[in-house]
Amino acid sequence: MAQNASVFVRAMTPDDVPAVADIERQCFDSPWSADAFYAELGGNRCARYLVLTCDGRVAAYGGMWLILDQAHVNNIAVAPGYRGCGYGRRLMKALMRVAYRDAGITEITLEVRTTNTPALRLYESLGFAAEGRRKNYYEDGADAYIMWCRDTLGHLIDDA
Numbered sequence: 001m002a003q004n005a006s007v008f009v010r011a012m013t014p015d016d017v018p019a020v021a022d023i024e025r026q027c028f029d030s031p032w033s034a035d036a037f038y039a040e041l042g043g044n045r046c047a048r049y050l051v052l053t054c055d056g057r058v059a060a061y062g063g064m065w066l067i068l069d070q071a072h073v074n075n076i077a078v079a080p081g082y083r084g085c086g087y088g089r090r091l092m093k094a095l096m097r098v099a100y101r102d103a104g105i106t107e108i109t110l111e112v113r114t115t116n117t118p119a120l121r122l123y124e125s126l127g128f129a130a131e132g133r134r135k136n137y138y139e140d141g142a143d144a145y146i147m148w149c150r151d152t153l154g155h156l157i158d159d160a
């Protein structure tokens, strides 16, 4: 990765979906289809999806639903060649900012595989803590932690 790459976070558009679905397939055993992303962008008023672009290419994405006073992160993924550069953290902070900007939301939850160390470390570094465990949450029978960040306000400033 070039150190002087141009990196931006912006709202996902339908034009981004093929690239997003491609990353999704590289990252997950049971990936969302392109149609699932199109449906979210076109028909779900609670949904907010962001992409992170690096020199104009979609390198990462994340999405959530804003429901009453809580945000639920549905997915976040960084393409394999772009990991370890701070993009996952940057996207999570951007989701927190959008939740606060659009709905005054400061509480965010998500599910994560109990074995997904990179994701667990990322979330813990942003103030998430495991508050429960869902047995057999994933199609392969693996468990998920239910994690919460109960106050995102401390993470809303910097690297937009």
Ligand SMILES: CC(C)(COP(=O)(O)OP(=O)(O)OC[C@H]1O[C@@H](n2cnc3c(N)ncnc32)[C@H](O)[C@@H]1OP(=O)(O)O)[C@@H](O)C(=O)NCCC(=O)NCCS
Residues within 6 Å of the ligand: 027, 075, 076, 077, 078, 079, 082, 083, 084, 085, 086, 087, 088, 089, 090, 111, 112, 113, 116, 117, 118, 119, 121, 122, 123, 125
């Ligand atoms: C989890 C994921 C989004 C992290 O994205 P990333 O851009 O590589 O992470 P960042 O560079 O922003 O790292 C942020 C923090 O995450 C943690 N982290 C990232 N990669 C890690 C690794 N391989 N091992 C341990 N901790 C790791 C660290 O705490 C890191 O902070 P540090 O660099 O100050 O130590 C990325 O690995 C990914 O897309 N994985 C596949 C999809 C996935 O599992 N998504 C989450 C589903 S719940």
